[in-house]
Amino acid sequence: MTVVRSEVRSGAYYDSAVLMRLQRALLELPGVADAGVVMATPANCELLDQSDLLAGTPRAGPNDLLLVVRAETEAAALAALGQVDALLARRRSVAAEAFRPKSLETAVRQLPEAAWVLVSVPGRFAASVARQALDLDRHVFLYSDNVPLEDEVALKQAARDKGLLVMGPDCGTAIVGGVGLGFANRVRRGPIGLVGASGTGLQAVTSRIHALGSGVSHALGTGGRDLKAEVGAITAHQALDVLARDPGTRVVVLISKPPAPEVVTRLLAAAQTVGKPVVVDFLGYPPPARRLGAIRFASTLAEAAELAVGLLPADAGASATIEIPQASGFQSPSGRYLRALFSGGTLAYEAVLGLQAILAPLYSNVPITDAQRLPDPLRSQAHTVLDLGEDIFTVGRLHPMLDNDLRLRRLGQEAGDPQVGLIWLDVVLGEGAHPDPAAELAPAISAARQHRRDLEFLALVVGTDADPQGLDSQVERFAQAGAMVCRTTAEAVEIVSRRLGQRPAPPQPPVALDRLAPEPFAAINLGLESFYASLVSQGASAVHVDWRPPAGGNERLMALLARLKS
Amino acid sequence: MDIAAANQTAVEKMMSARPILKGLAPARDVVPGMRPNLLLHAGPPIEWARMSGPLRGAVIGALIYEGLAPDEPAAVAMVERGEVDFAPCHEHATVGPMAGVTSASMLVYIVENITHGNRAYSNLNEGYGKVLRYGAFSADVLNRLRWMNTVMGPVLAEAITSSPDGLDVRALLSEALHMGDEGHNRNKAGSLLFLKWLAPLVARASGDSAVAAEVLKFLGDNALSVLNPVMAGCKAMADAAHNVEGSTVVSVMARNGTDFGLRVSGLGDRWFAAPCETPQGLWFPGFTAADANPDIGDSTITETAGIGGFAMAAAPAIVTFVGSTPKHAVNATLEMYEITVAEHKHFTIPALDFRGTPVGIDIRKVVETGITPRVNTGIAHKQAGVGQIGAGLVRPPMAIFEEALVAFAGQYGL
Incomplete structure (x- = not known):
């Protein structure tokens, strides 16, 4: 038969390594069968419950330190709880020699060369600590999790505007x-x-x-x-x-x-x-x-x-x-959009697969995701990949591999759209296919380019030198008409990527390389002490902040302080 | 509203204030609002019923000294009949160590802040042992007071006023901090500098060399003789920083033996008070914590002005009061930078590479960090008249900072 005794300390914050050491020390005391020392979060309480350590425990919340001891006798349990302060102090007296700042501001003054601030405090405090670090012009390694998404966005935008990095939250x-x-x-x-x-x-x-x-x-x-x-x-x-x-x-x-x-x-x-x-x-x-x-x-x-x-x-x-690589001999297209008019279904699908990584938004009548589905196959929008061999186009007419009429009409329609900068056609040679696709498509390309010099064409020619249409002659005539010619979908996707892929401007201001990793490396740590120890053991200069929740975690005072910070 | 800018203004005023010791005069002649039946005391306002032993003893002693009552029972009866008015020293531009009881005929140092023109006052220091400031009022205590006020006083007054420029208290403190003082618990160096400045003046002022010798010996034997002018100097500096609109800087910290009181620059003359703690420290032989009175005295004006406990790193000799090593003394000062607005331009600490002392306590920082100001203090026996029984460290209750913060938000509609 054992008894469970517990104690709640409101608003007491200790880092988890300290709590673990304390728990281990309690276990070594005479008569103690089991002990739990945790911040009383719901998850921690559940764990205690599983170890039969929660019975009769007073109510406690996530900001409370919960100390529970199960012992052979009540006296042993109470004696163990009575040791807690001494056990905590034992550790502190060892660490008391070097001054440990309580605030990030002081830590930065103590180690001005620190380029990074490591933050592993509980999630609900993490964003404000990270914000402080950014205000002090330091990069942030944000280990804490449970940081709201809107805080993450705000922090990262603020960091980007200052040329600083926020790695995290939840960055391990x-x-x-x-x-x-x-x-x-x-x-x-x-x-x-x-x-x-x-x-x-x-x-x-x-x-x-x-x-x-x-x-x-x-x-x-x-x-x-x-x-x-x-x-x-x-x-x-x-x-x-x-x-x-x-x-x-x-x-x-x-x-x-x-x-x-x-x-x-x-x-x-x-x-x-x-x-x-x-x-x-x-x-x-x-x-x-x-x-x-x-x-x-x-x-x-x-x-x-x-x-x-x-x-x-x-x-x-x-x-x-x-x-x-730069496509040579062509101006940059003025239209922003790609229209790919395929006769081959698999080629169209493969094109979508490749293009979806580089173009957005991308629509198709052979989509890979639902979002890519083209609402009206008769009308292209944004970047569009069309399989003209789809049923809707072939009802009552020949397949586009045999009959270029539909493609020529659609080509005209797309060329007339000033937002279109590049038209991609597949040209499938071989037995049974159209006997001379270049004869019909190449003049249409020439005509369109005469009308719009800024419009580019890309011909993906699929075939062999044994094909009846004559591979070289087909390629040559498309090239003469002013089209870029390639032989594989991957090659074509790469050309499209170069011609139309977004080229985001690099972030401004850039992260200064000399502020990224100063030699010797220096950082400030708030939260898990083990991260500090790790920095020191790697030879980095580091300061560990003896961090406590602001205003002892009192929500009302914290809100007040936030308003009084001008 | 820009609180940071207001705080900067307040602390700049505190640092640029230049307190000069200019004279010595009866309180009734110089202290604003002083009158015969008014007794000033340390700390925030308090009524007789709640006064602790040392303060009551000092009140009784002062009434007898003033000739208002013949003995203890008569003095108590007088107070209970409501014939005596009490007011905090701080409400009359005055500060007093321990009980701080100041009556109309007692001499007070006149310290003038020549930068901003405000004045502050403090009584004469009686030395050690049985003294009025610890609540003693026996015949020898009162006789010493009479000698101080009637024999030493006129000589001192003449000596001080004979100096064309007066004594620059800020300069004296700057020098004393480099000589191992922190200006509150340790004033050995400062008192010697005071004596050095006074000696030729006293010699010239006194027609009687025996009296001059007696005066100089009394001042020289007392390593706290400069504490009172220093406190008046600190009060003059802190008052310069008071009433800055929108500032969260503390302008007064004071204890009356029952309550610890606080005033904030941007919150006018309102007191924030709560029961004070009993100091922790070293006990003189024969005494224990059980004998100690709760924290008492206006001497926390030194910490308010950025010295005392805040300058602990300058005074390694007294680290035993805080029970530890010189390293702890350095850490004690480092901790105070967490809750202050500035580093002092004139008070610097050799051990910290001449870094300025932490100055300008910001109530926001105190509440946020959970760090209350560190106060070095003497410890009074809880019974009147026993005297000092130890020295050590005490901190104000957090509740008054929280209360002040809430009041600040209320007053400024934040």
């Missing part, structure tokens, strides 16, 4: 200038830079890169929600820009859980402009191609690491910088 790991923040693995420094919206993903890839004998320049976390539409990948864009400019980064890896479709296109477009090879792994997101311009798509984390290492130049001194 990062490596900056060779120093691991949070739960980072010890990996050697090297030429591969990473941007990750997935903490463990980032750890897995950096570890693999290390195992493959290479190393990491920076591994910048974004937090799991950065690639949601509301956030718009603010941090990921900044991080890509940092790695693009960072002279120590030769190859870039971008990993994320499935991102929002509207975010993907802008992010991939930004990745195209990095000027270095970029390996992308969007977990669970179908790669549009194996390679798209400067981007290589990986389908697993390990593959991402391997691709990145493989892309490094053999001569470490050589630059891995690649030329951003």
Whole structure:
């Protein structure tokens, strides 16, 4: 038979490492069978209940420290609870020597060279601490979770406007200038830079890169929600820009859980402009191609690491910088939209698959997602990929592979739309197909281009040199008509990406590289003391803030203070 | 409303205030509103029924000293008949250590802030042992008071006024902080500087070398002799920062042995008071915490002005009062930067690479951080007349800062 005794301390805040140590110390006391020392959140109370530690416990809330002891006798239980202050003080007297600031402001004065502030305080306080760090012109590593999405958006917008990074919330790991923040693995420094919206993903890839004998320049976390539409990948864009400019980064890896479709296109477009090879792994997101311009798509984390290492130049001194390919001989199209008029259904589908990563909004009558469905197949809108071989077009007439009439009419219709900048046609050769597609399509292209010099055409010619139409002659006549000619969908998608893909301007002001990772690295930590210990053990200068909830967590006074902060 | 700017204004005024010791005169001649049946006391307002032992003893002693009552029972009866008015020293531009009881005929130092023109006053320091400020009123206590006011007083008054420029209290404090004082519990260096300044003046002012010797010995034997002018100097500085519209800077902290009181620059003359704590510290032999009176005295004006407990890092010699090491003394000062608006331009600390002391307590920061000001203090016996029984550390109750914050929001409609 055991008895359970408990004590509630309102508004007492201790970091969880301290509580664990205290709990362990209580367990070592005579007669104590079990002990629980937790902040009384619903989840923690449930855990206590499962250990039979909740019976008869007084009411307590998330800001209360709950101390529970189960012991053989009541005397033993009470004696153990009576030891709590002494056990807490035992630790404090050891730490009392160096002054620990209570506020971020003081910490910054104590360690002005600190470029980063690590925040792992409870979620509901985290946004205001992060905001303070930004006000003090520091980058933020925001480990805390349960930060409202609107706070994340506001923080990241404020950070971007100041050329600062907010990694997180819920960012578990990062490596900056060779120093691991949070739960980072010890990996050697090297030429591969990473941007990750997935903490463990980032750890897995950096570890693999290390195992493959290479190393990491920076591994910048974004937090799991950065690639949601509301956030718009603010941090990921900044991080890509940092790695693009960072002279120590030769190859870039971008990993994320499935991102929002509207975010993907802008992010991939930004990745195209990095000027270095970029390996992308969007977990669970179908790669549009194996390679798209400067981007290589990986389908697993390990593959991402391997691709990145493989892309490094053999001569470490050589630059891995690649030329951003430009379509030559063509003006930039004035119209913004693509209209792809396909005769082949599978080609159309493959085009949608590839284009959805680079163009938005994209519509089709052979959509991959519901959102891509073209409401009226007779009328194109935005970027449109049409399969003219669909039933609705072929009722009562020949398939467009045989009869170009429908395509020629539609081509005229699209060419007349000033918003259209590029028209993509497939030209399928071979037995049974139209005997000479160029004879009808090429003059239509010439005519359209005479009318609009800024309108571009792209012909995807599918066939062999044995085909009856004569491959070379077909290609040549389309080229003469002023069309770009290519032979594979992937090639075509890459051309479209170059001609029409958004080229987001790099974030302004840029994150200053010398403020990203000062040597020696210096940071301020609020929250989990283990993050501070980790910084110190890596040789970084660090200050741990003896953080407490403002106004002891009193909501009314906190609200008042917020109003009185001018 | 720009609270930060208002606070900056307040603290700039506090730092630019230049208190000069200019004279010594009976309270009734110089203290505003002073009258024969008025007794000033330390801390926030308090009625007789709630006064602690040391304050009651000092009240009785003062009534006998003034000749208003022949003995203790008569004095008590007089008070109970309502014939004596009480008011906080602070409401009359005055400060007094411990009980702080000041009556009409007692001499007070006149300190003038020559930057802003305001004046502040404080009585003469009686030294150690059985003294009126700890509630003692025996015949020898009253006789010493009479000697101080009738023999030493005129000599001192003549000496001080004979100096063309007076004594620059701020400069004296700046120097004393570099000599191991913190200006509240430790005033050894400051008192010697005071004595050094006075000695030639007293020698010239007194026609009688025996009297001059007696006066200088009395001042020199008392390592707290400069405390009262220092407190008046701090009061003159803090008053300069008072009544700045929109400022959350504390302009008064004071205790009456029952309550700890607070005033805020932007909240006018309103007191925020709550029961004070009993100080923790070192006890003189034979005494324990059980003998201690709750916190008492106006000397917290030193912390209000950025010295005392706030300058602990300057006074490693007295870290034993706070029970620890010089490192703790440094940490004590570092902690106070968390709740203050500025670093003092004139009071600097060698151990902190001559960083200015933390000055200008912001009630917002106190409430936000949960850090209350650190006050160094002497500890009085709870019975009248026993005297000082120890020294140590005390902090004001958090409730008065919270109350002031709520009142501030109310007053400014925030």
